[in-house]
Amino acid sequence: MPSWVMGQVGTYAGRLVAExxxxxxxxxxxxxxxxxxxxxxxxxxxxxxxxxxxxxDIVAAVNELDTSGFVARTRDPGDRRRNVVSALPAGLAQxxxxxxxxxxxxxxxxxxxxxxxxxxxxELLRRVLAGNTPRTGP
Amino acid sequence: MPSWVMGQVGTYAGRLVAExxxxxxxxxxxxxxxxxxxxxxxxxxxxxxxxxxxxxDIVAAVNELDTSGFVARTRDPGDRRRNVVSALPAGLAQxxxxxxxxxxxxxxxxxxxxxxxxxxxxELLRRVLAGNTPRTGP
DNA sequence: CAAATCTCAGCGGCACTGAAATTT
DNA sequence: CAAATTTCAGTGACGCTGAGATTT
Numbered sequence: 001m002p003s004w005v006m007g008q009v010g011t012y013a014g015r016l017v018a019e020x021x022x023x024x025x026x027x028x029x030x031x032x033x034x035x036x037x038x039x040x041x042x043x044x045x046x047x048x049x050x051x052x053x054x055x056x057d058i059v060a061a062v063n064e065l066d067t068s069g070f071v072a073r074t075r076d077p078g079d080r081r082r083n084v085v086s087a088l089p090a091g092l093a094q095x096x097x098x099x100x101x102x103x104x105x106x107x108x109x110x111x112x113x114x115x116x117x118x119x120x121x122x123e124l125l126r127r128v129l130a131g132n133t134p135r136t137g138p
Numbered sequence: 139m140p141s142w143v144m145g146q147v148g149t150y151a152g153r154l155v156a157e158x159x160x161x162x163x164x165x166x167x168x169x170x171x172x173x174x175x176x177x178x179x180x181x182x183x184x185x186x187x188x189x190x191x192x193x194x195d196i197v198a199a200v201n202e203l204d205t206s207g208f209v210a211r212t213r214d215p216g217d218r219r220r221n222v223v224s225a226l227p228a229g230l231a232q233x234x235x236x237x238x239x240x241x242x243x244x245x246x247x248x249x250x251x252x253x254x255x256x257x258x259x260x261e262l263l264r265r266v267l268a269g270n271t272p273r274t275g276p
Numbered sequence: 277c278a279a280a281t282c283t284c285a286g287c288g289g290c291a292c293t294g295a296a297a298t299t300t
Numbered sequence: 301c302a303a304a305t306t307t308c309a310g311t312g313a314c315g316c317t318g319a320g321a322t323t324t
Contacts, residue, residue, distance in 0.1 A: 002244050002256065003151040005263045010148015011291080012267060013141040018313070027313065045281055054316060059283055081281040081323045106140050112265050118140065121262040125143045127250050128259070129150060149315080156289075165289065183305055192292060197307055219299045219305040 006128075013109055020101045024094065025068075029053055029061040031102070034070065034087060034095040041086035043076065070094050144266075151247055158239045162232065163206075167191055167199040169240070172208065172225060172233040179224035181214065208232050 014028075021027060029051075036042070036050040044058045053061070062085055065071040070091030076082035087095070110118045152166075159165060167189075174180070174188040182196045191199070200223055203209040208229030214220035225233070248256045 001240065002260050003155050003240070003247055005260055005267065006144075006151040006247075007148050007155075007290095009263050009266055010145050010152070013144040014148070014313085015291090017141050017145075029314085043281075054314090055282075056284080056317085057315075079281090079324070083282070102139065102141070109141055109144075109266065112269050113262060117262060117265075120258065121266070122140050122143055124251060124255060124259040124262070125140075125147050127255075128147055128247065129143065131250050152289085153315090167290085181305075182307095192290090193306075194292075194308080195290075217300070217305090221306070 016105050016109055017102065020105050021098060023101070024097055026094070026098055027061075029057060030065055030070075031095070031098045033058070033061055033065060033085075034091055034098070037071065037085065037087040037091070038095070041084050043082040044085060045082070047085060065091065068094075154243050154247055155240065158243050159236060161239070162235055164232070164236055165199075167195060168203055168208075169233070169236045171196070171199055171203060171223075172229055172236070175209065175223065175225040175229070176233065179222050181220040182223060183220070185223060203229065206232075 017028060021031060032051045032053060033047060036047055039050075042050065044062060045055060047053070047062075048055045048058050062071060062073060062083075066073050068090075070088060072086050072088055073083050074086075076084045110121075113121065155166060159169060170189045170191060171185060174185055177188075180188065182200060183193060185191070185200075186193045186196050200209060200211060200221075204211050206228075208226060210224050210226055211221050212224075214222045248259075251259065
């Protein structure tokens with residue numbers, strides 16, 4: 001059953017990622033948030049839009065990143081509803097570490113596929129996500 | 139990032155499946171257990187081996203299937219450590235319903251892919267799961 | 277006023293751990 | 301005795317909902 005295999009692979013990928021990130025006391029949310037901050041500081045709502053993480057989970061994850069000294073959270077003086085979250089140097093260093101380990105994970109994950117097969121796989125998965133079939137000519 | 143796309147697709151597939159199963163008050167575990175029982179009654183430990191569901195979660199899921207009248211749980215007279223779980227007619231009928239709806243889900247999920255592409259996708263995903271590269275000739 | 281933002285409390289499904297009790 | 305089985309209590313990551321308080 002395709003949906004089953006997809007779920008299994010998703011779980012497998014998630015486990016690999018989580019295991020490696022745990023070596024740096026990080027979770028998926030932390031990586032996604034740090035990565036989203038490389039394009040500049042943002043409010044928590046904006047971070048939610050960038051990452052797809054729920055507003056509610058952002059609060060907890062930013063708390064943790066803040067405690068770890070990876071991000072700074074300050075009140076936006078221009079709009080006092082907002083928190084401005086910005087990546088600190090330690091956070092960018094952490095992101096580089098996580099990025100490195102995640103690249104390794106991809107290789108472990110796709111180790112049984114040839115390079116061109118990996119491309120095909122990711123392309124097909126993207127099409128499943130998009131739910132749209134690219135036009136095949138006029 | 140491949141691991142990310144895999145996770146997204148897994149989540150997407152899981153959501154679709156869960157939504158449709160919910161129309162019949164079922165969860166993934168229920169379907170997997172009912173399907174595993176079609177090859178005959180089994181102890182809960184054996185069900186865990188057949189389905190990959192944890193021993194601990196089997197207990198709760200069998201409780202629910204039992205309450206719904208889909209399975210019977212009786213003490214094994216030959217080995218009184220074991221519960222013998224068997225599918226009841228109502229359970230088999232439920233399984234047929236769930237099977238039907240899951241076939242539809244596959245089509246919805248893979249709607250953006252051509253038939254031969256679907257085959258390729260599932261094959262590549264299986265290889266990722268197996269973590270082994272089939273031999274490509276002598 | 278309606279809308280946006282942040283925060284907190286909580287839930288559901290999945291995967292898992294540890295430990296107790298029973299039986300083989 | 302060690303090993304298998306069932307059960308319970310609890311954890312963790314992820315993805316959510318609903319509600320309250322504040323501010324625009």
